[in-house]
Amino acid sequence: MKVYLKLFLLIFIITISSCGTTHKLKKDFKNHQNDSEFFKGFVLYNPETKTQIINHNGSKFFTPASNTKLYTFYSAYKTLGDSLIGLEYYKNYDTLYIKGTADPSFLYEFEGSKTIPFLKEHDGPIVILDESLDDNRFGNGWSWEDYQYYYMPERSLFPMYGNVFTYAMKGDSIAAHPSFFKKNITVLDSIDMNREFEENQFYLERLDSTLNYIPFKTSTKIVAELLSDTLQKPVHVMSKKSDLDFKPFYSIAVDSVYKQMLVVSDNFIAEQLMLQVAKKVNDTYNAEDGIEYILENHLQNLPQKPVWRDGSGLSVYNLFSPEDTVHLLTKMYQEIPLDKLLSYFPVGGENGTLRNWYGGKEKPYVYAKSGTLSNTYCLSGYIITKKGTPLIFSYMNNNFNQSNSNIRKQIQDHLSKIYEKY
Numbered sequence: 001m002k003v004y005l006k007l008f009l010l011i012f013i014i015t016i017s018s019c020g021t022t023h024k025l026k027k028d029f030k031n032h033q034n035d036s037e038f039f040k041g042f043v044l045y046n047p048e049t050k051t052q053i054i055n056h057n058g059s060k061f062f063t064p065a066s067n068t069k070l071y072t073f074y075s076a077y078k079t080l081g082d083s084l085i086g087l088e089y090y091k092n093y094d095t096l097y098i099k100g101t102a103d104p105s106f107l108y109e110f111e112g113s114k115t116i117p118f119l120k121e122h123d124g125p126i127v128i129l130d131e132s133l134d135d136n137r138f139g140n141g142w143s144w145e146d147y148q149y150y151y152m153p154e155r156s157l158f159p160m161y162g163n164v165f166t167y168a169m170k171g172d173s174i175a176a177h178p179s180f181f182k183k184n185i186t187v188l189d190s191i192d193m194n195r196e197f198e199e200n201q202f203y204l205e206r207l208d209s210t211l212n213y214i215p216f217k218t219s220t221k222i223v224a225e226l227l228s229d230t231l232q233k234p235v236h237v238m239s240k241k242s243d244l245d246f247k248p249f250y251s252i253a254v255d256s257v258y259k260q261m262l263v264v265s266d267n268f269i270a271e272q273l274m275l276q277v278a279k280k281v282n283d284t285y286n287a288e289d290g291i292e293y294i295l296e297n298h299l300q301n302l303p304q305k306p307v308w309r310d311g312s313g314l315s316v317y318n319l320f321s322p323e324d325t326v327h328l329l330t331k332m333y334q335e336i337p338l339d340k341l342l343s344y345f346p347v348g349g350e351n352g353t354l355r356n357w358y359g360g361k362e363k364p365y366v367y368a369k370s371g372t373l374s375n376t377y378c379l380s381g382y383i384i385t386k387k388g389t390p391l392i393f394s395y396m397n398n399n400f401n402q403s404n405s406n407i408r409k410q411i412q413d414h415l416s417k418i419y420e421k422y
Contacts, residue, residue, distance in 0.1 A: 021421035022053055025414060029056035038375075038400035043322040044418065045392045047333050053391070053422075058326075059304055061319040062396040065371030066265045067378045068313030068320070070328060073258055073344065075294045076273045077336070079280045086115040086251025087158075090244040094124030097244055099131055100158025100223070102285055104272035105252045107230065108162045110260075115251045119231055126235045128227070130220040133157050134286040139271065141315030148194045150213035152314060153268045155275060157285060158223045160230075162268050168211040169204060180229045181216060259344050262369055263352035267312035274311030287311055302327055313371055322394035325380045329392045333382070338390065342367045345381055357408050358415060365419050368393075375399055377407045383415060385422045393418075 029042060041057035052058075084105060090097040096119075105113050119126065137154040138144055146152045153163035160178075167176040167185060176182040184200050191203040194214045200222075202214060216222075220237055227235040261269040271287065278290030281297075291308050307319040332341055346352035348366030349359015358366040358379075368381025380394040395414075397407050 021417055025054055025417065029054075039398045041322040041394070041396045042414075043326045043394050045326050045330065047330050047390060047392055055323070058323040058394075059321055061304065061307075061321055062378065062398050063316060063373065063376050064313055064318055064320045064325070064378055064396065065373040065376050066267075066313040067325060067369055067371035067380050067394075067396070068308070068310065068315075068318050069261060069265065069270045069371075070325065070332075070369050070380060071294070071299070071308065071320075072270045072274055072277075072311040073262060074298070074328060074332060075277045075290060076254065076258065077332075078294070078298050079277050080254060080273070083250040083253050084257060084276065085248045086113070086118075087249050088246040089249050090246045092244075095127060096122045096124060097127045097129065097238070097241075097246070099129040099246065100156070101248070102133075102155075102157055102159070102272045102275035102279065103251055104159060104162070104269040105257055106158075107160050110252055110256055112256070113252045115249065116230070118249060119227070126227070126231075126233070127238045128158070128220060128224050128235055129240055130237050131157055131240050132220070133275065134284045135275065135288075139287065139310035139312070139315050141309050141317035143314075143316075147197060148214055150215065151267050153215040154218055155271050155287075156218045157275075158220070159218070159268070159272060160223060160226050163215055163218055164268070165200075165202065165214050165216045166211060167202065167204065167214070169206065169209050174204065178226060178229065180226055255344075262344050263346045265353050265370070267314055270311040270313075272311075299328065299331075313373075316373070322380075322396050325394040325396075326392050329380065329382070329394070333390070333392065342382065345369065358412055360419070366415060372404060375401065377404050379411055383418055385419050387422065389422055391418065391422060 041060055041062055042054060043058040044054040045052050084103050085101045086103045086106060087098050087101055106115055133155060135155060142152065150164060156163060165181045167174060174182060174185060181200060181202065185202045185204050187204050187206050189206055191205050193203060194212060195202050200216050224235045224237045257269060260266055274287040274290050275285045278284050278286050281293040282289040287310060303323040304321045306324055307317055309315040309317045345367040346354040346369065347364045348354045348357060350364055353370045354366065354368065365384050366381065368379050371378040376398050378396040383391045383393060385391060395411050400407060
C-alpha cells in the first residue's frame with residue numbers, strides 16, 4: 001500500500017510541476033501580447049499523448065524564413081528516394097551526351113559523389129545539351145539586390161561548386177576556387193560591390209584577406225567551360241534534342257545532402273532539391289509545381305493553408321502558422337525513425353546554426369531548425385525533456401525591432417523550463 005501511495009504522490013508532484021510550468025508560460029505569452037510591439041506565436045505538442053500543451057497565436061500566419069526548409073526536407077524525403085540523380089546521359093558510340101538535373105551535390109564537397117569519376121572514365125567526346133530551367137534563376141519574393149551574397153546563389157539546371165566562387169588575397173597573390181574565374185577578378189584599393197549584376201566580373205579589396213564567397217552567373221556555356229577546366233578535356237555544347245534516350249545517373253545518397261541543408265541552413269541545396277522534387281512529380285524544373293503537388297498530396301491536411309513560394313525561405317511571401325509546422329513535424333515524427341530524424345537537425349549547443357544556443361548542461365535536448373530574416377526569428381523542432389519525453393514545438397517571432405540575441409534568450413529561457421519540468 002505504501003508503494004502505491006509513494007507512486008501516487010510522485011505522479012501528483014510531477015503533474016503539479018508540469019501544470020505550474022504550463023500556466024507560467026501561458027501567462028508569459030499573454031503578458032507579451034499585451035505589452036510587446038512585435039508578433040509571437042508558440043505551439044507545444046506531445047506526440048505520444050496527442051495533446052496540445054500550449055497554443056499561443058498558433059493559427060496565425062508568420063514569415064517563417066528558413067523554417068521553410070523543413071517543408072522542403074519533407075518534400076524531398078517523400079519523393080526523391082535514397083539517392084539524387086546527378087545527371088542524365090546517353091552514349092552513342094564514343095560520344096557521351098549529358099544534361100543537368102539540378103543536382104546540388106556536384107563538386108560541392110560531398111564525399112562519395114560519383115558524377116566526376118563517371119565523367120572522367122569516359123574516353124571519348126562529352127557533349128552537354130543546352131537546356132534551362134522552367135523557372136526563374138531567383139525565387140518569387142527574393143531580394144534581388146542580394147545577388148552578390150553567398151546565401152543567394154542562382155538556381156540552375158546544372159549547378160557546379162554550389163554556384164559560388166571563393167577567392168581571397170593571400171599576400172600579393174590571389175587564391176581562387178574554381179580557378180577558372182580568377183582571370184575575372186579586379187583588385188582595387190576599395191570596393192562597393194563584389195560582382196557586377198549581369199556578368200562574372202568580380203572585385204577584391206587589395207588589403208582585405210577575408211575569404212569571399214560570391215555567387216557566379218551560370219549558363220550552359222559556362223558549365224561546359226568549367227567542366228572542361230575540371231576534367232582537363234573538351235566539353236561541347238549542343239542544342240536541345242528530344243530524340244535521345246537519356247538514362248538517369250545517380251550521384252550520391254540523400255542523407256548527407258539533407259543534413260547539410262538543415263544543419264547549416266543551406267539555401268542553395270534547398271532550392272535545387274525543390275527543383276528535383278518538381279521534376280519527379282510533374283516533369284518540370286519549376287519549384288512551385290513541386291510545392292503545389294506536395295500540398296495537394298502529402299500536406300493536404302495542414303491546419304491552415306500556407307503561402308509557400310520557394311524551397312529555402314528567402315521569399316518574403318512565404319506564410320506558415322506554428323500549427324502548420326507542428327503538424328509537419330508530427331508527420332515526420334510518425335514516419336521517420338526518431339534517431340534518424342534527429343540526425344538531420346542542428347543540435348542545440350553543438351553544431352550548425354544552433355551551436356551557440358539552446359545547449360544542455362548534461363546532454364543536448366533541442367533538435368530544431370532556425371529561420372532568420374530581418375526582424376524575423378523562428379525556431380521549430382523537437383525537445384527531448386529531462387524525463388525523456390519527446391515534445392514538438394514551433395516558436396515564431398516576426399516584426400521585432402531588437403537584436404536576434406534578445407529573442408533567442410527568451411526562447412532559450414522557455415525551452416529550458418520545458419526541458420526541466422515535462
